[in-house]
Amino acid sequence: MRFTDGFWLMRPGVEAHYARQAYALAVADDALVVTAPTKVIETRGDTLNLPVLTVTVAPHAPGVVRVRIEHHTGGGEALRFETAPASGGSVAVEDDGTGVVTSGDLVARVSPGAPWRLEFASGGRVLTSSGHRSQAWIRLAPDAAVDAPPVGLPLGGAYVHEQLDLGVGTQVFGLGERFGPLVKNGQTVEIWNADGGTSSEQAYKNVPFYLTDAGYGVLVDEPGHVSFEVGSEAVQRVQFSVEGESLQYFVIAGDSPAQILERYTALTGRPPEVPAWSWGTWLSTSFTTDYDEATVTSFLDGMRDRDLPLSVFHFDCSWMRELQWTDFVWDERVFPDPEGMLRRLHDRGLRVSAWINPYIAQQSPLFQEAAAAGHLLRRPDGSVWQWDLWQAGMGVVDFTSEAATTWFQEHVRRLLRQGVDAIKTDFGERIPLDVVFADGSDPKRMHNLYAERYNAAVHAVLDEERPGEAVVFARSATAGGQRHPVHWGGDSTSTFASMAETLRGGLSLSLSGFGYWSHDIGGFEGTPDAAVFKRWVAFGLLSSHSRFHGSDSYRVPWLFDDGDEAAPDSAVSVTRRFATLKNRLAPYLIAAGREAAATGMPVMRPMVLAFPEDPTARPLDRQYLLGPDLLVAPVFSAEGDVELYLPAGTWTHLLTGERVQGPTWRRERHGFDSLPLYVREGAVLPIGARDDRPDTDHLDGLTLVAFPGADGVREVRVGDAVFAVETSDDEVHATGPEGRWSLRLGGAQQAADGGAAHLRRTAEPVPGPVLPD
Structure with missing residues (x-):
């Protein structure tokens, strides 16, 4: 979000109050607490009618320092990401009044007096700093001429922002799964989960963490909307702003991007190892296609007869009856014997994946059960929040409720006990704001975190029922979501351009702490021509995880061959070549997954x-x-x-x-x-x-x-x-x-x-x- 009109002026309706000096510095509770008035105080009269920022700087872990900027502190502790507890460091105010916070090889210094300066250094070199007109509390008029926030999010009345200097030539990476250029310099990035496909500035997996090639990264510890201006509004700085009265962030130092990522994932969590079978080929029914057990069997026979390796078969939405998603009940019209079918798939040596989402359609028998028990999000007037976008009259499961979470998990558990091995946890991005969460959480701060709660709930059941073999196939995420793998790239189109943007999204996600990643081979929307399909096959089978999946058309390879399937350049032959290659590489890939679990280093680097x-x-x-x-x-x-x-x-x-x-x-x-x-x-x-x-x-x-x-x-x-x-x-x-x-x-x-x-x-x-x- 942009507040300024060029270098000198503010936009109409914007009132900015910047930290002007470090007026008082003290050590309290193992932290440096700095009083930062928004004007330079020269007389007692200057202390009247004056907004003051309280800046707390604390060591958190080796190479990690936490900073909190607060205007009014009476709002209590805000909801934040789950992070590792603090583990030592030192805090002091030196004889000349300089505040010094040391955490491993990272040192933060606050210079006394004016102008305001907070700098971060490692190995005797300044990595970045917060200087003049960097920290601010912003007050907005209702008609302020600022950029609009993401769709559906109202403009707030107050914001806090920080700006950290960019060195000459410093490049910025990360910020979740973003489909534009990998280097984020010059971009405005809104951290707000949205179901926008892979061809837009929106993203399913928004992570307020960026990594630089200059020896540091930054996690903004705010799970709600965070707006980044990366060398854009202020071209010499990265600005991040949040609505409200406070902002918290971590600066993470490292000798290399790999060490920064290692420290970041030590802070927010690392992915577990995934089972060996998950590295093989996944084949899907696709989304809106017609299918039954005979269709599934024909696909499996076709793969077998063509010597095409297959490890996992995935049932997308229509394993359940239409207008009833998600009710966890197999459609008896096409799957009259689900347990027998799943057993027959296992007899073929296959694992089985099934699609779900966290929405309960009004036509589902589960809707009334969940509504009566208070398991669905409610409006402020106490009524169940519902709409018709996706499923008619659907409600949204409230994962801040322990009872609702357990209820949902028991339905997942029943599915697993029928014989399902992995769960595709689709959706989780369109979470409403005009609701009341069971635990009282601010809906704006829960919007991105919802995906984390949803995937964590399902992953926990898988871990209990399939110890050491838990795999979700998730679309939405935020910081910490790497603890619940695997994630896939969302709804791409069936073109070379979309294939490239898909890769950019995956690489950006890898730089945001996620160890594993997949995508829809051939693209999701539309039907790829043979060339797109075959090029995507090679790319997909040389990714961390590999799934053939589409929207309204199947993705079995022989449908893309007009000529001789035995020809080396046929879709069948290309699929066989790279699927068998990936299986031969399994010892190598599994070792890379073990490294991801140990250090946070992603498989796709x-x-x-x-x-x-x-x-x-x-x-x-x-x-x-x-x-x-x-x-x-x-x-x-x-x-x-x-x-x-x-x-x-x-x-x-x-x-x-x-x-x-x-x-x-x-x-x-x-x-x-x-x-x-x-x-x-x-x-x-x-x-x-x-x-x-x-x-x-x-x-x-x-x-x-x-x-x-x-x-x-x-x-x-x-x-x-x-x-x-x-x-x-x-x-x-x-x-x-x-x-x-x-x-x-x-x-x-x-x-x-x-x-x-x-x-x-x-x-x-x-x-x-x-x-x-």
Whole structure:
């Protein structure tokens, strides 16, 4: 939200009161408390009729400092995100009056007197600061000429904002799943969950956390609407503003973007590991298509007969009767024996996913039950809040009520006990404001948090019923939502442009603390042409999680083939190639998921996260690393032309064995059965022997494919087994458990079997497929 008219003036109807000086500094409750009047006090008369800001600066965790700006403090403690408790640090007022807060390697300093200055430094270098005309309490007239807030959110009468300096050349990333450019500089970003598709400025997953390439990130600890002006209104600063009388934020320092993300996820939570079967191929009924058990069986038989691996089958909305979503009851007209059907799917070696949402249609028998018990959101007059957008007369489950949450969870539990393995938790964004929540929460602050409460409730039941195997497939989220994986990108269109915006959204989400991410292969709205579908297949099956799903048309691959299905560039062949490849890569991907759970490092890694020292790589948003070592550049054209950048080092194409020396830009052309897929030097890829599913004994027939580079020892974990792999420029030595595993040099036709294995490259490798047969 913009309040100023250029550099000097305010917009009509805007009254700004800026922190002008640090008038008094004191230590209280392990925090620095600063009295910051909104004018410089020179006489006693200056203290009259004067708004004053109270600024509290406190250590929170190593490298993390919390700041709270308050105008009037009588409103009590506001609803905030769930964060880890504070854990030490030091606070002091020095002899010259400077306030100093130290938390690990991050130091915050408040200079006494005027002008106002709060700076954050690490390693003797100032990272960012809040200076003149940065902190403000803003009062707005009813007709103030400011930008309108998001649709449906009324303009408030008062706001608090902070502005933190941007250094020259500093780039800003994150802020949730945003579908525009990965670098957020110059953008206005509204943190307000909305069901707006992937082709708009709205987003399903809004996270008020941004990460910079200058050694710090910022979490605005406000779960309601936060408006960011990222080098836009004030081009030298990032401004964030919230309605009300207070604002709280954390500054998080780090030597690299990875360390910032590690500290951020230590603060807000990390994703758990997901089960091995979830890494395989998911196939859906699609949304508004007609289907019954015979249709489902025909899809499964078609996949089997074409040797197309499949791990999960998903039932979208119409497993329930129309006009009754969500009632958790199978439509007996098309699924007369749901338990038997689910058992038959399990007999095929499949897991089953089912769609739900947190809305109860008026026609559902559950509606009256939930309304009578007080489980639905109510209007201030006590009536149940209802509307017809989505389902006729639907109400919204109130997850601030423990009783309502338990009631909803019991219906989910019944579904799981029938045989469902995973739940798609759709929707959760259009949460009304003209309601009263059971726990008295401010509806504006609960709007984004609702998604977190909804997904947490379902994930908890899955964790109880499927210990260690809990998977939701969620669309909406906010800060902390990474604790309940997996998330998918929402409603895209079936075009190359939408495929690209989908990737930007996923990379932005990865920089916001989310470890796993998926999207609808082929796009959701409309039916993709064969070229879009096949290019999206390669991209989708080289993402964290992979689901074929559409709106009004099926996504089984053979529907996109006009010619010979056996041809290498057919949709069936392309799907087989990349689905089997992903299953072979399962040991590698599962290890990347384990790292996400341990450190917050996402499975799909934007280039800025993987190569922070390379300024060319930082803004790139059409390529990424899948895990630590595989560089993927999806192809966004029918012709197969793609431009990509390879950072320094020797890169080996996984499918062809071609070796390329970086740093370099490349223009390549790929058939539908290929794309740029490069392995970085020094990598050791654990490759499984099975290509039909990801949940197998990966040690049985495992191959370690090593790509020698600089000297070093790399530890590779596969399940509970640990391999030590020592590489140099032309040789590799590996030790590991006894068993049927082998060692290969990437790009060379050499192999040796372990417990221990040693290989020396005797000649330049002959280009060819790197993967073992």
